[in-house]
Amino acid sequence: MSDASLNTTTQDGDAGFGDFFALLKPRVMSLVVFTALVGLLAAPVPVNPIVAFASILFIAVGGGASGALNMWWDADIDRIMKRTQSRPIPAGRLSEGDALGLGATLSVFAVVMLFLASNIVAAGLLAFTIFFYVVIYTMWLKRWTPQNIVIGGAAGAFPPMIGWAVATGGISIESVLMFTIVFMWTPPHFWALALFMKSDYRDAGVPMLTVTHGRTSTRKHILVYTLLLAPIAIGTAFTSIGGPVYLAAAVVLNALFIKGAITIWRRDETQAEADGYRTEKRFFALSLVYLFAHFLAILAEAGLGQFGLGGWA
C-alpha cells in the first residue's frame, strides 16, 4: 500500500498546476499585461517583436510573483473575507510556504530576465513595483491606514511605465501620465467595490475608508478622486501618445465616470440597500471599462501613427 492510497484528500505539496497558477492572480496579471503592452507600443522607439514579447512576459511574471507574495502575507485575512476564501491557501490546496517560495523565486527571476531581455531601467522599475506592492502596500499600508488603496495603487500603475522603459530605456512625461491615470483611477475603483462588499473588510479588520470614515465619506472621496482624474485623463490627449481618437474617448468616458460618481455621492445607504447597491456595482463595472478604453485609445493612436494618421500632426 502506497502513501497515496492512505489519504487522497488535498495535502500540502499535492496541489495541481492550476493552483500554483492561481497564486499569480491571473486576472490582475491580465491588466498588467495589457497596460504594459500599451506603454511599450505607444513609445516612439520600435522594439523587436521577440524582445517585446519576452519583456511583457517577464513583466507579467513579476506582477504574478508579487501577487503570490501578497497571498502569502495575507493568508490570514483571505480566510476571513468571502471574496478570497476560494484562493489556493485559504482553500487548503497550498501552504503559505509554497506561496512564499514561488513568489520570491519568480520575483528574482522576472527582474533578472527583464534586465537581460531589455534594459536596467525597466528591470529596476519592475523590482521597485514588486517591492512597493509587497512591502509598502501589503505588509505596511494595507492594515494600517485607510489611505492604503491610494498609495498602494501606485504598484498597479507602474506597468505602463515599465513597458515604456522597455522601448525607450527611460521615463518621460507620457509614461508618467499613463502611471497617473491608473494611480488616480484605483481609489474610486476599489472604494466602489468596498461599498458593496460591505462586511468583508470590516470582518478582516482591514481599515478601508468605508470602515474607518464611514460610507458617506467614502462616497465623497469617490467623487473627489473622479473629478481629479478627469483633467489628467483628458489632458493626456494633448501629448505625443494622444490625439483626436483618444480625446473623443476620454471626454465621453470621463463624462460617464463623473456622472456615475455624482450619482454615488448623492445616494445614501438606505437607497443603496433598497436596490442591492446597483449604482455602486454599475460604477465598478464602468471603472473597468473606463481604464481599458483609455489604454485601448492610446493603442489606437499608436496604431494609426503607423499609417501617419495618429496624433495631432
Next chain:
Amino acid sequence: MSFEKVEHALHKRRKSRNIGLGAVLIGFVALVFVLTIAKVVDEGDAQRAEQALRINPPKASE
C-alpha cells in the same frame, strides 16, 4: 492474482503539475533561444550600420 493500478485524484494532481512544469521549462528554453537569436541579430545590424557610417560618413551640410 492481478493488481490493477488505480489512479487517485492525488496522482492526477501530481501529473498535471509535472506536465505543467515541463511545458513551462520547455517554453522557457525556447524563449531564451529565440531571444538570444533576436538580440544577436539586432546587435549585428547595429554594428553594421555603425561601420557603414564610419566608412562613408554623411557630408556635413553647409
